[in-house]
Amino acid sequence: MLQKQLAAEAFGTFWLVFGGCGSAVLAAGFPGLGIGFAGVALAFGLTVLTMAYAVGGISGGHFNPAVSVGLAVAGRFPASKLLPYIVAQLIGAILAAAVLYVIATGKAGVDLGGFASNGYGAHSPGGYSLTSALLIEVVLTGFFLIIILGATHPRAPAGMAPLAIGLALTLIHLISIPVTNTSVNPARSTSQALFAGGPAIAQLWLFWVAPILGAVLGATLWKWFGETD
Numbered sequence: 001m002l003q004k005q006l007a008a009e010a011f012g013t014f015w016l017v018f019g020g021c022g023s024a025v026l027a028a029g030f031p032g033l034g035i036g037f038a039g040v041a042l043a044f045g046l047t048v049l050t051m052a053y054a055v056g057g058i059s060g061g062h063f064n065p066a067v068s069v070g071l072a073v074a075g076r077f078p079a080s081k082l083l084p085y086i087v088a089q090l091i092g093a094i095l096a097a098a099v100l101y102v103i104a105t106g107k108a109g110v111d112l113g114g115f116a117s118n119g120y121g122a123h124s125p126g127g128y129s130l131t132s133a134l135l136i137e138v139v140l141t142g143f144f145l146i147i148i149l150g151a152t153h154p155r156a157p158a159g160m161a162p163l164a165i166g167l168a169l170t171l172i173h174l175i176s177i178p179v180t181n182t183s184v185n186p187a188r189s190t191s192q193a194l195f196a197g198g199p200a201i202a203q204l205w206l207f208w209v210a211p212i213l214g215a216v217l218g219a220t221l222w223k224w225f226g227e228t229d
Helices: 002-027 036-059 065-073 079-104 130-151 161-180 186-196 206-225
Strands: none
Touching: 002 036, 002 079, 002 186, 036 161, 065 079, 065 130, 065 186, 065 206, 079 186, 130 161, 130 206, 186 206
């Protein structure tokens, strides 16, 4: 059973990175027809929505180390599965980035830029500081966990959780693409940084620390006011 859960997590995380980052690398700036920030935000939301319906029933549909940590803190996920889930998510994300890199470099003279990596300071899309990046990643990941925990609670409308979670991720990207290029997901950040290299690697620590901190805070807050009989 665990093997199937891990495969589902790798598969879902692959789709999140390939669809979300792929839209940013291949389609966002396409001359005259680019989908822009709004299109990239929607793409990320759609990846989670579709995979939550496709394989969420197998693994829970985390596709994100911060989400797995937050669910464990909230008592919704066994801590014993944390490390295997995170490894599976990283494998799926890195494989997706590798496939995307091969596709993207198949165009003569292509400039990959930051390869949809996350950053702050000079490597923030809008030039935002480390403090801004830290705060927005903590706050948005915290709210993401609260939405996930609320949408998957037995009191929530049945079958609607993937829609709520996908829309939440879309909104998160609409807010924060200009600040950090939006992480809220250490696996997504790691996969792109490995291929972007340089500053993306040097700044990667933030996109592990901030999302996980935000997830812990969000889960803790939910336990305080949300988990009632």
